Amino acid sequence: MAAAAVEPSSTQTEARQAAQAYLNSRLTNGTSTPSTNPGQKSPFTIPVIDISPSFSPNLADRKAVAAQIHAACSTSGFFQITGHNIPSSTRQGILDLAKRFFHTLPREKKDALHVRHSKYFRGWEPAEYTYVNPADWTGEQAAPETKEGFNWGYEEGLDATGGDGAYVELDGGKGNGNVWPREEDLPGFYATVREYYAEVLGLARHLFRLFALALGLEEGAFDGMVTHPGGIARLLYYPPSKDPRPLEAGRKDDEIGLGAHTDYECFTILLCSSAPGLEILSPEDEWVEAKAVEGGFVVNVADFLMRWTNGVYKSTVHRVVNRTREERYSVPFFFSINYDQMVETLPSCITPGNPSRYPPVRAGEYVLERLKATAKDG
Template sequence: MSLAEGRIPVLDIGPARAGAPGAAEDLAARIARTCEDTGFLVIAGHGIDPALPAACFEAAARFFALPEEDKLALRIGEYNIGYLPTGAQVIRTSKVAEVKQPNLNESFYIIRDYPPDHPAILEKRPFVAPNRWPPHLPGFREATLAYFTAMEALAQRLLPAVSMALGMPPDHLARDFRDPTCTLRLIRYQPQPAPEAGRFGFAPHIDTNLLTFLAQSALPGLEVRTAEGDWIRPPAIPGTFVVNTAEMLGRYSNGRFTPTPHRVLNQNDAMRYAIPFFFGPDNDAVIRPVPSCISAENPCRFEPLLYEDHRRMLNLRNFAHRQPQPAEA
């Protein structure tokens, strides 16, 4: 395992954000190059106040320090909202490894924060429900939602460059991201100084949304598998975000941008915290390869996919609380 020079580039998106001549086209070209290789990049010049991820990391640490009974009172139900204890997720849908052991982490999921009387809640739309907030943790909701809001805005600012990287106009993907599915997942990884075979903080997998944004963690652990089979680490530059492409971008690109397997091994002697932000299409979006990625030499490889169906399948297969329980004797 190493950091392979240049395989995970550091891109300053500041000029493109400022509208500098040619900057958007240059950013799109560089995104395309890394999407055809590792599918991972690091962005600087993003404009996010560093106090926001810092406060979110601090909120995560305070939540996971709560007594176990307080956390279990917020345990996730039908949808992934709230607390997921250690041992409750096995990545059965992994396309890169046969995973049999649960991940060595505990998590807390936050989605878009609708009020109880919002039409989406009252109509019981799929994957929409109230967040499950810890009742006695001052500032937790405010810190995590401030970070959520900032990261959604950053993802939307990057979307035109991703459209251009696909060879399409800047606004092409926007029609599928009017009400994007966004999830903030707070994670605490248990120390694993002496790794066991087949046991990971997070088993090898690809993400299943469009893009994932990771604020730099204080401790190393994230590893990315290259096409050659080597495991490398993204550059750990304070104040930057690691961004990786996911399965839906692979479908939009007709297989041109293949999402890269990654894993987490916490070989530190301390708890490791992460706050990934997942950005995906609207639930009712139908994902199809874009015209620029289809040709006689590369015909369409994917059937249209309703994103809601995709999420439902993953939710049913990867989480212990959704598995059929054996009948009592």
């Protein structure tokens, strides 16, 4: 069983409450459909950014990509990237692995990996065990979540750099809390995870240098904060809809893959299969379908980056509703700074008209507090 819960500090509690208040305020204003009067304003479009110039030795090329990222992050906090250099075989391999895990591993072997056994919420996560938005547990509008997941975090064996030997877990403990299926139960599982994770971790570190440029900082400003970073990843499965219907005005969804929420860390890199389902709350407070770009990744700002930038960058409210008869798979990677690092407002984002809104909070403790709030018996 999971270890005894540690009481959160007042700062952690306040940070969690602030995140919930932000989510609630956005959902209060949000509608259930895209605009019915698109001619009255410019429709929201999701930026697609080719980041291939960011690998150029020319700083001007890298800054040009960073400027596009800044524009996206200061409006919706949501964009898609191409030109990232992660092979298609690696991307398809992890999606195929998700299908194998959810459909071939017997229930009793999944149950041995259940997240209830882990104080870090690692392992198998059945649909009925969590609600990503804790307010949905008692909400009259809530529909049961249909997602099924498998969660793991950073470990040095997954890091192509080998790490710096200083990784600490969410609660500051040494080692890592990952659990894995036995090799004989799912041959090649860990090797496939390692191949994908190493690639996306490298991409995340590269993107963080672009975020630094986007914020007017030195390109390596965050490098020392991601030497043993938090990097929770998930395999997710969304079953086909029992009653597939498009997003319609005034209709309550009876099936929700993953409820409306914001992510906790700095930013998320999402790989998904061809089946649609991801929807974001646009700056105009309308739900908009986010159709995946072939060969691309979805990237969205999460709570740490919003706190760090004093609200200049927006943490994206999003949800997943599979409205088709297709199975949907996705692999989100939630990138954080080192868990023993403090998150506090960047001085450059504090102005006389925008004083610091957020007190400092330790990265790992904040994420752990948010995860605990999602579990029904947490």
